[in-house]
Amino acid sequence: MISEAQFQKELQLIISNAIREDVGDGDHSSLACIPASAQGKAKLLVKDDGIIAGVAFAKMIFNYVDPSLQIEVFIEDGTPVKYGDVVFHVSGSSQAILKAERLVLNSMQRMSAIATKTKKYVQLLEGTNTKILDTRKTTPGFRACEKWSVKIGGGENHRFALYDMVMLKDNHNDFAGGITLAIAKTKAYLKEKNLDLKIIVEARNLEEVKEIIASEGVYRILLDNLDYETTKKAVALIGDKCLTESSGNINENTIRNYAECGVNYISSGALTHSVYNMDLSLKAI
CATH class of the missing domain: 3.20.20.70 (Aldolase class I)
Known part of the structure; x- marks a missing residue:
């Protein structure tokens, strides 16, 4: 198997390429109507039942987009979740949260589905x-x-x-x-x-x-x-x-x-x- 260093490099490549693909020359929706100084807070809400996965990866994404973002985790990777659970809070720059939002959701939704199916097979x-x-x-x-x-x-x-x-x-x-x-x-x-x-x-x-x-x-x-x-x-x-x-x-x-x-x-x-x-x-x- 590949080394931990190689694995971490692969993860960083995924993030950088996904942000390039999604953001391009700027998130103009946010840039147009939200001041750069605006601060906000959001929660990751579960609307399904299964095994949560991608929490640690979400932290990597937020850190890549803006290292000053703060993440408060309530439910760790590999934990069974149900509808209505809150996995984490993220706070800081509103523009940065919105910039990372879609990649975080796309990643966690798929990762959680895979973890859930794997757990069933196990x-x-x-x-x-x-x-x-x-x-x-x-x-x-x-x-x-x-x-x-x-x-x-x-x-x-x-x-x-x-x-x-x-x-x-x-x-x-x-x-x-x-x-x-x-x-x-x-x-x-x-x-x-x-x-x-x-x-x-x-x-x-x-x-x-x-x-x-x-x-x-x-x-x-x-x-x-x-x-x-x-x-x-x-x-x-x-x-x-x-x-x-x-x-x-x-x-x-x-x-x-x-x-x-x-x-x-x-x-x-x-x-x-x-x-x-x-x-x-x-x-x-």
């Missing part, structure tokens, strides 16, 4: 030894926040991007001339480049599982779109040779069944690509 896995993983199926330019939201909801992060882990999927294996060749070429490449990256390899059937096992040095086998019985057989074949991960057709109705097959991880793109934003608003007080 609860469905309770009593098993299986952990839920996110994927790279994220909103372009907003990945760091979405993966942060998965962690807030109690899930685990998969690789952050293409550069921090090797994942040989079906197309890689087919283009490389087969699984065994793909793994061998990958090991040689990592050695040549002096890279210490974990290798995950996708298997579409039990024969491919056996082929992957025959090549040492694989960190995890991705059991893709296998039914329950085949998944159980694959887990038994793999044993403690490497970790296991199920993916494909994972939803609220199937996740528990796959966990009970004995896999270490279940990955689901739905955590980040199929959510409905939590209803939040920033109201002057």
